[in-house]
Amino acid sequence: xxxxxxxxxxxxxxxxxxxxxxxxxxxxxxxxxxxxxxxxxxxxxxxxxxxxxxxxxxxxxxxxxxxxxxxxxxxxxxxxxxxxxxxxxxxxxxxxxxxxxxxxxxxxxxxxxxxxxxxxxxxxxxxxxxxxxxxxxxxxxxxxxxxxxxxxxxxxxxxxxxxxxxxxxxxxxxxxxxxxxxxxxxxxxxxxxxxxxxxxxxxxxxxxxxxxxxxxxxxxxxxxxxxxxxxxxxxxxxxxxxxxxxxxxxxxxxxxxxxxxxxxxxxxxxxxxxxxxxxxxxxxxxxxxxxxxxxxxxxxxxxxxxxxxxxxxxxxxxxxxxxxxxxxxxxxxxxxxxxxxxxxxxxxxxxxxxxxxxxxxxxxxxxxxxxxxxxxxxxxxxxxxxxxxxxxxxxxxxxxxxxxxxxxxxxxxxxxxxxxxxxxxxxxxxxxxxxxxxxxxxxxxxxxxxxxxxxxxxxxx
Ligand SMILES: Cc1cc2nc3c(=O)[nH]c(=O)nc-3n(C[C@H](O)[C@H](O)[C@H](O)COP(=O)(O)OP(=O)(O)OC[C@H]3O[C@@H](n4cnc5c(N)ncnc54)[C@H](O)[C@@H]3O)c2cc1C
Numbered sequence: 001x002x003x004x005x006x007x008x009x010x011x012x013x014x015x016x017x018x019x020x021x022x023x024x025x026x027x028x029x030x031x032x033x034x035x036x037x038x039x040x041x042x043x044x045x046x047x048x049x050x051x052x053x054x055x056x057x058x059x060x061x062x063x064x065x066x067x068x069x070x071x072x073x074x075x076x077x078x079x080x081x082x083x084x085x086x087x088x089x090x091x092x093x094x095x096x097x098x099x100x101x102x103x104x105x106x107x108x109x110x111x112x113x114x115x116x117x118x119x120x121x122x123x124x125x126x127x128x129x130x131x132x133x134x135x136x137x138x139x140x141x142x143x144x145x146x147x148x149x150x151x152x153x154x155x156x157x158x159x160x161x162x163x164x165x166x167x168x169x170x171x172x173x174x175x176x177x178x179x180x181x182x183x184x185x186x187x188x189x190x191x192x193x194x195x196x197x198x199x200x201x202x203x204x205x206x207x208x209x210x211x212x213x214x215x216x217x218x219x220x221x222x223x224x225x226x227x228x229x230x231x232x233x234x235x236x237x238x239x240x241x242x243x244x245x246x247x248x249x250x251x252x253x254x255x256x257x258x259x260x261x262x263x264x265x266x267x268x269x270x271x272x273x274x275x276x277x278x279x280x281x282x283x284x285x286x287x288x289x290x291x292x293x294x295x296x297x298x299x300x301x302x303x304x305x306x307x308x309x310x311x312x313x314x315x316x317x318x319x320x321x322x323x324x325x326x327x328x329x330x331x332x333x334x335x336x337x338x339x340x341x342x343x344x345x346x347x348x349x350x351x352x353x354x355x356x357x358x359x360x361x362x363x364x365x366x367x368x369x370x371x372x373x374x375x376x377x378x379x380x381x382x383x384x385x386x387x388x389x390x391x392x393x394x395x396x397x398x399x400x401x402x403x404x405x406x407x408x409x410x411x412x413x414x415x416x417x418x419x420x421x422x423x424x425x426x427x428x429x430x431x432x433x434x435x436x437x438x439x440x441x442x443x444x445x446x447x448x449x450x451x452x453x454x455x456x457x458x459x460x461x
Contacts, residue, residue, distance in 0.1 A: 001026040001341075004348045005170035009034060009156060011141045014049055015120060016316025016333035017175035018127045022069050023337050027344040028170065031133045034158055039137040043121035048177070051324065053290050054207045055236045055248035056116035057222070061418025062331025063112050065338050070126045074112065077122065082114040083221050083239040088413075090221040092276075095416065096376070097228040098399045100409040111222055111417075113238045115246065119330075136160075144172065144185045146309065153189075153311035171351070173313045173340075175333075180318035183300065191307055194300040197367075199382055201323060201374050202253035205292040206264060210245045210283035217279045225271055226325070227252065229376050234325060235271050237280070244286055250325055253379045259289040297322045297370050299363065303356040313355050315340070320363035322370035331418050335362035365422060394434075398425055401437035408433060 008028040010017045013035035024031045037048040045052055058066070067074050078084050085091060088102035091111070112119070127133055143157040145166055155168040174182045183193040217223070222238040232252040240246050249257040249267055257267045269277050299320045302308065316333040336359040343355040372392055374380045402409035411430055414420040424430065 001345060002347075003027060003029060004344065006030065007032070007169050008171040008173070009167055009169035010173045010175055011156065012048075012175040012177060012316075012318075013037075013039060013124065013135055013137070014175060014177055014316065015123065015330045016177075016318070016336070017173070018120070018123050019066075019069060019334055019337035020173050020175055020315050020340055021127050021133050022130065023341045023344065024171070024173070025130045025133050026341070029132065031130075032167065032169075033127070033133065033135045034139045034141055034156070034167065035135060035137045036140040037137060039124065039135065040117075040121065042125065043115070043117040045117055049116070049120070051292060052116035052120065054116075054205050054292055054324070055238065055246045055327075056114075056119070056330065057236070057238065057327040058112040058114070058119065059327055059331050059417040060111065060414075062334040064419070065331075065334040066112075066123070069334075069337065070123065073122065073126065077112060077114055077119070080118070080122070081241040081243070082112065082118065083241075084113065085111045085221050088410075090219055092220050092223045093413070094224065095226045095412075096373075096396070096399055097226060097231065098403050100399075100402050100413060101404055101406050102409050102413065103406055111238075113222065113240055115240050118241055141176065144189055144312065146189045150190050151310060153309045169311070171311055171313070171348075173315055174318045175314075175316050176318050178298065178317040178321040180300075180314070182312075182314055182318060186309075189309070191309065192305060194302045195304050197297075197299040197301065199297040199371055199374060199380065201294070201296060201377070201380050203250055203294040203323060203325070204256035205248055205250045205294065205324065206257035206259050206267075206289050207246065207248040207292075208264070208289045209240075209286040210247055210280065211243065211286055212245055212279055212283045216282065217275065223276055225273075226373075227377065229378060231271070232377050232379060233257070233267065233271050235268060236325075236327075237276070245283065247280060252377050255379075257291070259291045261285070261289065264289050294324060297367070297374065299367055301360070303353075303360045308352050308356070310352060313340070313352055313359075315359065319359070320367060322366045323374055326366065326369050326373065326416075328366040328369065328418065332362050332366045335418060362418065365418065368422070369416065395425075397434050397438040398430070401434045404437065405433060408437075 004027050006029040008024040008031045010021045010033045013033045021031050021033050037046045093100050140159045141156050142159055144153050145155045147154055153172050158165055224236045225234050227234045232255045235249045237247045251257050258264050302314050315336050339358045375384050402412045415422050
């Protein structure tokens with residue numbers, strides 16, 4: 001790629017920041033990542049990414065891009081002991097409580113099950129190895145600097161130790177996550193704040209690591225049971241590196257998972273099929289139970305601002321943060337990194353407008369999935385306009401058909417894994433059999449049907 005600038009600065013060394021830095025290294029002479037936390041040498045929990053203690057699935061839409069950006073990364077993960085689902089029979093996924101019939105469907109490298117700190121550690125090592133990229137930790141970004149006309153962001157103000165410094169850049173990318181202060185920083189240099197959309201869901205996560213008894217759950221590697229309108233709780237459990245399992249339970253307002261061992265187990269019992277519950281009850285707990293609150297889906301519409309400065313982009317959770325139960329955030333960041341690569345290939349003219357518009361697309365898909373699923377919960381306050389209800393009713397029928405038909409289940413899985421656009425589900429080749437199934441009103445398959453090798457997680461958390 002043609003170099004279009006000398007120095008790009010990325011704010012935040014989370015997944016979005018690391019992926020953006022990898023892409024920028026092809027287009028800028030040097031790239032500096034500024035991170036507030038002290039960064040561990042390899043994998044490790046850290047303050048700036050508290051969600052890293054909870055289950056993080058990288059769905060195939062994201063996996064494919066990571067594999068392109070870092071050739072061999074998936075092999076490296078597998079060699080390090082990270083289980084990778086290669087056969088869909090290893091999945092038990094029940095979006096909206098309905099098990100997908102994935103029997104007989106082949107899978108390429110599919111869902112990557114690394115612990116978030118492990119995956120981030122490996123990606124950070126790869127990014128550190130790029131000679132033109134520097135990662136500066138213990139460095140807090142506190143604002144933007146700009147040219148005298150206030151048309152262009154020219155760098156950032158940072159605090160390192162006790163001193164405030166200026167870091168100049170041709171391009172600044174905000175990847176500081178959900179707590180991003182870019183709206184305030186923009187206001188401080190004379191711009192409006194972005195329009196913000198918000199859906200309050202009052203979700204709570206609780207997580208613990210386990211060592212399962214040998215043979216428990218057979219060949220299953222990922223188990224996911226989504227919430228239903230009359231059961232606002234769910235769980236995800238999967239095998240990880242170091243021969244351990246991560247178990248995350250979640251619940252909407254009024255149905256939060258307890259963090260004491262007995263209460264947590266009783267919460268799980270009310271969700272899990274008997275064999276899954278038995279495996280959890282009999283497993284060895286490896287740590288205490290940690291909770292995490294996720295109050296709301298939040299989307300900042302930078303692409304809709306009338307005036308936006310040159311030299312600044314926003315990526316990842318800083319622009320859009322959705323209900324984690326849909327497991328899409330890291331993959332949206334990866335898709336936006338791919339968008340960044342395409343946008344940079346077109347040069348730096350009008351870069352911010354072109355990038356922000358294109359990056360809003362993958363974010364918009366995740367946003368629609370989250371809203372569709374969350375508004376199916378009676379406890380979630382918000383308008384439920386007719387088009388949304390019609391769409392939800394159709395998705396419901398797709399899910400019902402996917403309980404029986406492996407082809408429809410496979411198509412649904414590709415859409416909720418961000419490999420295919422949602423419009424795929426409206427093509428006649430899917431819509432017709434879905435309508436036929438819905439007319440036949442086939443009975444629902446119980447969540448525990450077929451136990452170990454019945455694939456059961458999807459657009460509904
Ligand atoms: C409980 C939970 C579970 C989740 N599960 C999944 C999942 O299963 N699958 C999935 O794909 N996604 C999941 N996500 C979403 C995922 O964590 C994020 O979407 C993903 O990490 C991308 O985030 P990011 O890089 O934009 O921000 P973050 O990962 O939050 O990183 C932001 C970085 O910026 C740094 N920073 C912040 N402010 C400053 C500052 N002023 N100066 C310098 N540095 C700063 C922080 O320290 C941090 O390193 C989950 C989220 C939560 C809350």
